[in-house]
Amino acid sequence: MTPTLFSPPRPLSAASCAIPRVDSALRLSLRPVPNRRSVVDGAWWPCSRDAAAELPDLIAAVDRLLDRATLRIGVHRDTWQNIPRRIPARGRQVRIGWFRHADPRVITLSFAAGEPVVLLIIPPGTAAGAAKAVLKLTAQETAGMAVDDILTLASLPPDPAFSAGIAGSPARWENEGGSVIA
Template sequence: MTPTLLSYSAPLSAASSAVPQVDSALRLSLRPVPNQRAVVDGAWWPSSRDAAAELPGLIAAVDRLLDRITLRIGVHGDAWQNIPRRIPARGRQVRIGWFRHTDPRVITLSFAAGEPVVLLIIPAGTVAGAAEATLKLTAQDIAGLSIDAILTLAHLPASPAPRASADGSARWEDEGGSVIGQPAQSFTGRPTTSQ
């Protein structure tokens, strides 16, 4: 099934520099021209946490919407299940990197040329109204808003659930050497201003 593309006839914000795109079948909002002052370039509402099932559709949609070729995707290792090392896409293999030092609420797509695209992940089990509000909000000019502020405006929980050991205490992670349960830091190169 080919997703139907919907685009707004005018920017949703007077400060917007490009018309946002919303792919309703894939549940994706994306600014065609990323705003370097924004912490995310859009949002994605996958149907599950299964990376192998969800990422091929995302790759195809982003390639088509941006007229670019996705070469690599970075995900948070604990936010997804069934993460493959590579995903076939239009005659190439897209490399999937998983990390634990990134914000689990975002996914980063990198290309051969140009800046990476950072998408806010709307949890799969989110109710439709809140998810659609988040998709619409991230299609607007959101420069200066943190991820927490975007989620608060869309009436979603702002912080991911802390990861703790069975006794409730924070524990040390083997990969990357950080304390699990501490707030994740953004390594996307984008501002992380608090609101």
């Protein structure tokens, strides 16, 4: 089975994709079979930092691609704007949890059965070439690679908004224990 790249449906509002799409065909990469040795299971390139506008399309796409129902999403509180508590999706409400202790560069989707899916967030406004490189790289095997390694290998410059998500702390995230390290 090969990784799937898709083009999401039209955004919910005109403001949700204020940044022009250079190539709208590549917005999500997701390995069909997650590898628990990998830090991320794919990447997502949202159009904005507006969670209410961006998350419904992500939920629909992941549900369709994995044939599972997303029940909960975990995001970093300081990275996103307009974070709702719940988002309606296919006859259910997906709960949104926001945290300040999580890596601001990833989003986690949880399901009733199976392992959660962790996606690397490509910052909105990233140049198309760099975003495509990250999407392609995360669709391949990234076992043993930290988020910083993936971003460096794809030549994606650090995004100050995501790095600043952990106030007063360095932007390096410890791979296994889930805490910031110096």
